[in-house]
Amino acid sequence: MSKKRILTTSMGDQTLRLLTLLMAVSVLVLMAWMGWQMFDAARPSIQKFGLSFITNRVWDPVKEQFGALPFIYGTLVTSLLALLLAAPIGLGVAIFLNEMAESKFRAVVGFLVEMLAAIPSVVYGLWGIFVLAPWLRETVEPGLAKWLGFIPLFQGTPVGFGMLAGGLILAVMILPTIAAISREVMAAVPNMQREAALALGATKWEMIRVAVLPYAKSGIMGGIMLGLGRALGETMAVTMVIGNRPDILPSLFAPAYSMAAVIANEFTEATYDLYLSALVEIGLILFGITLVLNFFARLLVWSVARGPKGGNVV
Amino acid sequence: MGQTLSVRQLEAWYGSNKTLKGINMEVASNHVTAIIGPSGCGKSTFVRCINRMHETMPGTKVKGEIILDGKSIYDQDPVALRKMVGMVFQKPNPFPSMSIYENVVAGVRLNGMRNKQNLQGIAEKSLRMAALWDEVKDRLNYSGMSLSGGQQQRLCIARALAVEPSVLLMDEPASALDPIATTHIEELVRQLKEDYTILIVTHNMQQAARIADSTAFFLNGELVEHGATSEIFTNPNDKRTEDYITGRFG
Numbered sequence A: 001m002s003k004k005r006i007l008t009t010s011m012g013d014q015t016l017r018l019l020t021l022l023m024a025v026s027v028l029v030l031m032a033w034m035g036w037q038m039f040d041a042a043r044p045s046i047q048k049f050g051l052s053f054i055t056n057r058v059w060d061p062v063k064e065q066f067g068a069l070p071f072i073y074g075t076l077v078t079s080l081l082a083l084l085l086a087a088p089i090g091l092g093v094a095i096f097l098n099e100m101a102e103s104k105f106r107a108v109v110g111f112l113v114e115m116l117a118a119i120p121s122v123v124y125g126l127w128g129i130f131v132l133a134p135w136l137r138e139t140v141e142p143g144l145a146k147w148l149g150f151i152p153l154f155q156g157t158p159v160g161f162g163m164l165a166g167g168l169i170l171a172v173m174i175l176p177t178i179a180a181i182s183r184e185v186m187a188a189v190p191n192m193q194r195e196a197a198l199a200l201g202a203t204k205w206e207m208i209r210v211a212v213l214p215y216a217k218s219g220i221m222g223g224i225m226l227g228l229g230r231a232l233g234e235t236m237a238v239t240m241v242i243g244n245r246p247d248i249l250p251s252l253f254a255p256a257y258s259m260a261a262v263i264a265n266e267f268t269e270a271t272y273d274l275y276l277s278a279l280v281e282i283g284l285i286l287f288g289i290t291l292v293l294n295f296f297a298r299l300l301v302w303s304v305a306r307g308p309k310g311g312n313v314v
Numbered sequence B: 001m002g003q004t005l006s007v008r009q010l011e012a013w014y015g016s017n018k019t020l021k022g023i024n025m026e027v028a029s030n031h032v033t034a035i036i037g038p039s040g041c042g043k044s045t046f047v048r049c050i051n052r053m054h055e056t057m058p059g060t061k062v063k064g065e066i067i068l069d070g071k072s073i074y075d076q077d078p079v080a081l082r083k084m085v086g087m088v089f090q091k092p093n094p095f096p097s098m099s100i101y102e103n104v105v106a107g108v109r110l111n112g113m114r115n116k117q118n119l120q121g122i123a124e125k126s127l128r129m130a131a132l133w134d135e136v137k138d139r140l141n142y143s144g145m146s147l148s149g150g151q152q153q154r155l156c157i158a159r160a161l162a163v164e165p166s167v168l169l170m171d172e173p174a175s176a177l178d179p180i181a182t183t184h185i186e187e188l189v190r191q192l193k194e195d196y197t198i199l200i201v202t203h204n205m206q207q208a209a210r211i212a213d214s215t216a217f218f219l220n221g222e223l224v225e226h227g228a229t230s231e232i233f234t235n236p237n238d239k240r241t242e243d244y245i246t247g248r249f250g
Helices: A013-049 A069-100 A103-116 A123-149 A163-187 A189-201 A204-232 A236-241 A257-271 A271-303 B043-050 B077-083 B100-111 B116-129 B149-162 B179-192 B205-211 B229-234 B239-245
Strands: B005-014 B016-026 B033-034 B060-068 B085-088 B167-171 B196-203 B214-221 B223-230
Touching: A069 A103, A069 A163, A069 A257, A069 A271, A069 B043, A103 A163, A123 A163, A123 A236, A163 A204, A163 A236, A189 A204, A189 B085, A189 B149, A204 A271, A204 B100, A236 A257, A257 A271, B005 B043, B016 B043, B016 B060, B016 B223, B033 B043, B033 B205, B043 B060, B043 B167, B043 B179, B043 B196, B077 B085, B077 B100, B085 B149, B100 B116, B116 B149, B149 B179, B179 B196, B205 B229, B214 B229, B214 B239, B223 B229, B223 B239, B229 B239
Parallel strands: B033 B196, B033 B214, B085 B167, B167 B196
Antiparallel strands: B005 B016, B005 B060, B214 B223
16 A cells, blocks of 8 residues: 655645635535525425426416426527527627638627627616517518418517517527637637648638637537526516517417516515415426536537547547 | 749738848759748748748738749639648647548548548548558548647648649648657658659758758848758858858857
8 A cells, every 4th residue: 555645735735725625615515505495495386286397388376276388488499599599690700700800890899799798688678678579570570470471480460579589689698608709719729720721722711611610619519508508597688578478389479488587577476385386496497407408518519529539629 | 743933032021020031042843942040030931921821810911923833823812822832830730620531631622522432542642642551541530639749740741742732831840749750751751752842941950951952041031042952061152051050050
């Protein structure tokens, strides 16, 4: 048996180690404690409804009927829609700013894009109510219904307030996250890689495709996932435009509800214990969905970043 | 077949800093021409002008003329030019997300070649020319990053050769490698001049003496002397060349 080697004898380093360890552990403890508290508070609802809480589509506090499916549906659809819109645009912004734009223009536009992230979500919500929703109702939704009305997603009365508005406003809100992170990881691609592609006779686009994007892809995916996380949890702006009706309708024009929105809206009205407990359970499910999606996102990042055998993860 | 290059009154700038001050030089085909000189003398800028890589950096400027195979390179699309003028860089830079095989055929694929059999043929031929085939033939689908530094550099040479250029520019290709890997690269350069015109930048004078047919000595953005390697090293015309090769500065 070899003796355990001494890493350090410095008191300062040992104190630092202990102190930082304490801070790291406190985050884990806090998370576990919150999870337990939520589970505990949701227990009456979990015991009463069991799994049917997730599959039931009826939310009727008056009759003490609680099903979370409409909220899960609303949250997932609006977040997915936001991701589908914001990911390509965010990536496009990043490519333009990093690879195409003049350096002065890059600084100005880059700053403005990042400013989008600084706007409070309630301001986005107001903009959604007064600008986005009327515009959707009068211009976009009738147009979509006319040209793409054969798809169930684009059928029904143009209301303005609904999943389309929720998805769009989320897209605007997560765009700067995706653009800024993509831009940073693309800026970290060594110039050597770009020159390698150019020297082979690559055009600018080919250089981006062959040298820049593959090198940056795991970071870009990370940025998209961070955007998704923000979309799933966003409350205020979505509440203000989604229509707040617990229904599952195929049309994107139809009003819907999201998990975060129902918690915020009904928490103060929850007049009896089961009602309150059902709301907490929705919070618990949102917590769970975020964890599960992040887990799969990590898996996805890991599997695309692995590359060919024997290589390092890039 | 390699092609001749003639450079006339070439001037180049980085911002306001003039790094080449009117270079006139003829480069013979199927020869190895070494470019030597102290750091900052403009030797890298010079070869980077030949495939117009210099201009891709922001704030750079070029004046003068470079004639390749009778045509000015400035009358051509740089993308097309770079298919005729390949380049190997100082540090090996394989694409990390690609396998060895994909790295070799990356340039050919950019040119639109999709036929798998042809691509495999090109990969084998290029890897053989780069003297790497025997070492990697059983693991072509491994990452290019799994190779040693010297192997990576030969992979980059294979990648440049696969596009079938007529001129090969090498910017200190062995400076990041150990002596054995350097020997490999030098042997390779000697063989490649059968088919290519080679310009090699080096800060290592012994290396220039070992592999180059002719040598050009650059100093402060000017071409001081260009001639047969044996002449330059034994009987230089210019006092500054003599001082540099005898190690009095640089």
